[in-house]
Amino acid sequence: MSSNTSRRRWPLLLPPLLWQLTFFLLPLLFLFVISFWSVVNFRLEPDMTLKNWDFMLSRSSFWSAYGHTWALALGAAVVTTCCSFPAACSLAFTVSERTRKLALMFLVVPFFTSYLVRVYSWQAFLSDNGIVNALLSLVGLDGLPMLNSDFGSLVGYVTLALPLVTLVQTMGLAQIDRNLIEAAHNLRAGPVRTLFEVIMPLAKPSLVVGALFAFILAFGDFVAPTYLGGGAPPTLSNLIIDTTKSGQQWPRAAVVAIVMILTLVVTSLAAVRLAYGRRK
C-alpha cells in the first residue's frame, strides 16, 4: 500500500517541486554564491572573494540605509496595525455577516489595481499643490510638505499593506468566541478592559501576523520610498536597484539582498514566536 501511494504521489509531487527548486530556491542560493564572485570588465566572473562583503558592510552609508529601512518598515507595521484595528473590530463585531463579506470583498479590490498606479495617484494627493493641500487651504490652513518625505513613504506602505492587514485582523477577530466577550461583560469588565484583557490577547496571532506582513511588504518595497519618499536617504531596495542597474555590481547587490533576507527571517521567527510561542 505504501509503495502504491508513493508511486501515485510522484507524478503529482515532482512537477511543482522541481519547478520551485529550480526556479525559486536555486536563484536565491545562487545570490549567495555570486556574493563571493567578482566583476571584471562589467562581466561576472566566478571567484572566491570576500571583497563584496567587505565593501558593503564597511560603509556607513550601507548601515544608515539599513537603519532607515528598518525604521520605516517598523513604522509601517505599527501605523498599519493601529489604523486597521478599529476598522477590523468594527467589521468583526458590529456588522452582519453579509455586510462583513461585502466589506471584505471591497478589501480585495486593490488587489486588482496596479500598486504603481496607486502610488502615482498618491503623488497627486500629496504634492505641494496637491489635493490634500487644496482641501487644507479651503479651510484656511497652510499647506504642508508631504511628498518626498518619510511621511510620503509611509502613506505608500500603508496603501500597500492596509487591505491585507485589515483582512487578517478581521478574520482573526471574527473567530473569537462571543461567549468570552459576553462573560467579560457579565463579570462587569468595562469595554476598555474587555478590549485589552480579552479581545486583544485572543486576537494576538492575527495582530502580530498582520504587522509582520506589513513589515515584510514595507521592508522590500522600492516604489513608495522612491516615488513618494523622494529616494533620499535610500532604502535597502533602492540600494539593490542602484547597484544592479547603474553599477552592474551584481555581487554587491547580492550582499545587500542576503542581509535583507536574513533580517526578514529573524524578524519573522521572532514574530511567529511572539504570536504563537507563549500561548498556554
Added chain:
Amino acid sequence: MMLRLGRWFGWAYTGYTFLFILAPIAASLVFSFNADRFPSLPLKGFTMEWYGGTFTDPLVIEAFQRSVMVSIPVALLSTILGFCAAYCDFRFDFRGKSLFSLLMLLPPTIPSVIMGLGMLSYLSRMSLAGEVWAVLISHVVIALPFAMAMIRLRLAQMDSALEEASWNLRASPAQTLWHVVLPFCKQSLVAAFLITAAVSFDEFAVAWFVSGLNETVPVRVLVFLQGQVSPVINAIGTAVFTSSILLVAVGMAFSGMGKAKRAAADTPAQPPCGVLVSNNGLSL
C-alpha cells in the same frame, strides 16, 4: 448609549479606512479624463486624449500584447502546478511535507527586488535573462502559491469518502482524480486561473529586472513613472483595472452558474470571493 456611540464611531472610521483604500483608485479614474496634464484640483474639463495617446503608442500596444501572451501561459501553468501541489498536500503524508508546503508558499514573502536580482543573475547564466521566457518563469514562481492556496482551501471542503467511494467502484486513482476531484475543484481552478493571470499582469519588479527590452504593461508604467508627469499612467491604470474587474465578474458569473447546477447535488459551493478573501489570509 456609550456603546451605540462607539459603534457609530467604528462605522465612520471604517468608512474612512475604505476611503483611504479606494481614494487613489478613484482619483486615477477621474484624472484619466481630466484635460489638465497635471493631476490637480480644480478639474479642467473632460478629455479622452490620454486614452487616445495610450492606445496609439506602439510601445504600450506591444507591452499589452506581451503581457497577455505572458499572463495566459503563466495562469495555465501555475494553476496546473498549484493543483498538483495542493492535492499532494491534501492527499498524501510523506516525510518533509511541511518543508514541501513551505517551499511552495514562500515566494510571495520574498521582496520582489530580491527575487528580481536572483532571477536576473540565475537566468542570465542560462542565457534566458532579457527574454520573455524569463518573465514567464519568474511569474509562475510567484503566482503558483496563490493557485495552490485557493485550490487547497477548496479541497479541504471535499469529503474524503468521495474519493474512497470512487476507488471502491474500481476507478483508478487517475480516473478518480479526473472524474471526481477535478470537477469538485472546478470553481477554484477557474478562480485560480483568473487570479494568477492578474498576478502576472500586475507584477512589475521582477519583470523589470529580467525582461530587458521586452517590457510588459506594468514595466512600461514604471518607465513612465520614472519620466515626467504623465496622465497616460492613469489611463492605463483605469483600463487595466476595468478589464481585471470584468474578468473577475465573468469568473464569478461562471462559478455562479456551476453553483446553480450543482445545488441539487448538495455541494457546498463557494463564491470565488470567499476563496480570494481566505486565500489572502492563508497564502502569505
